[in-house]
Amino acid sequence: MAAAAAAAPSKAQVLSLFRAFLRTGRKFSDYNIREYTVRRAADAFRDNRALADAPAAAAAFADGKQQLEVAKRQVLVYSLYAPKAKSVVEMKIQ
C-alpha cells in the first residue's frame, strides 16, 4: 500500500481526477460555491503541475482524491438546503 502510494500518478490519472473535480463542482446548486470549486480545482492542478519528485506528486494526488470526496459530500449537503431563489448573476444569463 505504501509503495503503491509513493508512485507518481500517471498523466491520465491526474487528468481523470481533474475531470472528476470539474464534473462534481458543476453540480453545486449555489453559484458561488460552484464557481469557486471549479476555479480552486483548476488553480490547484496548475500549482502542482510541476511537482518533480514522485512522493510529492503522489501526496498531492492522494490529497486531491480526499478533497474530491469532500466536494461530493458537500454537493449532496448543499442540494438538501438549496435556496429557492437563484443568484442574481445567474438570472442575467437565463
Add this chain to the structure above:
Amino acid sequence: MAMAAARRALLNHLRVPVARPATAAAVAAAGSVPVARLLSSTTEVEKGSFLDKGEVADRVVSVIKNFQKIEPSKVTPNAHFQKDLGLDSLDTVEIVMAFEEEFCLEIPDNEAEKIDSIKTAVDFIASHPQAK
C-alpha cells in the same frame, strides 16, 4: 354442433355495444399529439437525431473563443488545441467540459482524451446522438 350454435347465439346476445363516439374522440385526441410533438425539439432528441456539422462547428468555435486563455483571432476550424492555441492538457480538459455543457452531453474519459483539436471535437459531437 348444436352446442356451438347455442354458444354463438348466447355470445351475440351478451355482446356489449361499443361506444363509438368515445373511441373516435380518443383517436382524434391521440392523433393530435404527434403533430404537436413533431414540431417540438424534444421528439428529435428522443429519436436521437444528429446535429448538423456546420452548426456544431460554429458552436464549438464560439465556445473556444469564449475560453479566457485563447485569443479569438487565432481560432480557425482546423486549429489544434495544444499546437496552435497554446493550451495545455488541463486546459483541454476544461474545454471538453465546456463542450459538454454547451451540447448537453456527457463525454466519457476515453473519448475525452481523443479530443485534441477543433476538428476532432466537431466530429465527435456531430456523431453523438444526444447532442443538442
